[in-house]
Amino acid sequence: MGPSVSDLYHRAAAVIDLACIRHNLNVVRAKAPGRKIIAMIKANAYGHGLMQTGAHLAAEGVDYLGTAFVEEALELRKAGITIPIITSGPFSKFQIGLFIENQIDFTVGSTDALHLISESAAFYKKRVNVHLKVDTGMMRIGIRHSNADLLFSAALKAEKQVNVVSVFSHFANADSEDLSFTRLQLERFLEAARFYERHCLPKPLLQIANSAAILRMPESLLDMVRPGIMLYGYHPSPHSATAASLRPALSLRAKVMYFKVILKGSSVGYGRTWTALENWGAVPLPVGYADGYARGLSNKGQVLLRGRRHLVVGTVCMDQIVVCIGDGEAYNGDEAVLIGRQGDEVITAHDLASQLDTISYEVLTGISQRVPRIFINEKREQEAISK
Numbered sequence: 001m002g003p004s005v006s007d008l009y010h011r012a013a014a015v016i017d018l019a020c021i022r023h024n025l026n027v028v029r030a031k032a033p034g035r036k037i038i039a040m041i042k043a044n045a046y047g048h049g050l051m052q053t054g055a056h057l058a059a060e061g062v063d064y065l066g067t068a069f070v071e072e073a074l075e076l077r078k079a080g081i082t083i084p085i086i087t088s089g090p091f092s093k094f095q096i097g098l099f100i101e102n103q104i105d106f107t108v109g110s111t112d113a114l115h116l117i118s119e120s121a122a123f124y125k126k127r128v129n130v131h132l133k134v135d136t137g138m139m140r141i142g143i144r145h146s147n148a149d150l151l152f153s154a155a156l157k158a159e160k161q162v163n164v165v166s167v168f169s170h171f172a173n174a175d176s177e178d179l180s181f182t183r184l185q186l187e188r189f190l191e192a193a194r195f196y197e198r199h200c201l202p203k204p205l206l207q208i209a210n211s212a213a214i215l216r217m218p219e220s221l222l223d224m225v226r227p228g229i230m231l232y233g234y235h236p237s238p239h240s241a242t243a244a245s246l247r248p249a250l251s252l253r254a255k256v257m258y259f260k261v262i263l264k265g266s267s268v269g270y271g272r273t274w275t276a277l278e279n280w281g282a283v284p285l286p287v288g289y290a291d292g293y294a295r296g297l298s299n300k301g302q303v304l305l306r307g308r309r310h311l312v313v314g315t316v317c318m319d320q321i322v323v324c325i326g327d328g329e330a331y332n333g334d335e336a337v338l339i340g341r342q343g344d345e346v347i348t349a350h351d352l353a354s355q356l357d358t359i360s361y362e363v364l365t366g367i368s369q370r371v372p373r374i375f376i377n378e379k380r381e382q383e384a385i386s387k
Ligand SMILES: *Cc1c(COP(=O)(O)O)cnc(C)c1O
Pocket: 040, 042, 088, 170, 209, 210, 211, 212, 226, 227, 228, 229, 230, 236
């Protein structure tokens, strides 16, 4: 037998099961058959490790990787990933060369940006791939749907320098119970894209669906889909929960490195927010808000240890939390689970998000760079590779 996962780290780790990501990708394929897939891996692949997750998804055959910023795309290129990458966020004119030199696709949401790109492309003597962004109600980057013709015709005029791969938009609330605004956005988008039919021009690929829409709005699948959170095993909201069974890929673990008894009447931690009512066993765990275990979980969070749930007592510190185990046992080297499964118990990023009044996205992306990522493939933990 090779090493187990807990031999691969000393303090804390986020363990990513790539088999779960593969399962979730297969759910995307089942929901959006035949559609091209842009796997969204911005923000360190939602906390799952940008390069390894990107490489895994590329090997699994997704058509595109999607990042927010060119800096993220560059990291993927430096890691040797060659499949197309689209950046959906804004860029500065000083970064245009980086896109072109590294063959990274642009998102273009204004005629100004289009002109800057086409000038640079001419300078490089290259034709560059762009995706035109139409704002149908999100009010972020993107040309207003009623003005989209302007951008589409500008791109046609710049045809020599600019290859329009797709036209896309983004939903504001495809995860909410009421889908009427989402339908309106889809209608605005399709209306804008009719430009190409009206002018008898070949139509670029059309794309609008995020995870929520993939799970709930088959009519929005169009030519390409952009799953994010569902690849990592979470539903964007409870409203899609029955649509598919997803597998959370990330578990956050830490090792017991100390044990003590807190005497009755003693307080724990900064601000003395918790006091032991009896003599109770406690383990300080070497993980804190600087690792992304939010301070809002003070006196609220739960941790699995030896297959049982225990409360985080006192304030979450930068580098440590204290877990009260009552009269339970714990030994140095025991693995504690902050997100994930242990025995019959499970704590999800969604559970923490509910306690924190936020969404799983924020909990996952909040797991900081200080936490090493370890990649495994389900049921083959002994073959785990550490990074
Ligand atoms: C993040 C993002 C997505 C994915 O959204 P999920 O809700 O995580 O599926 C899709 N499109 C764009 C433009 C994004 O920025």
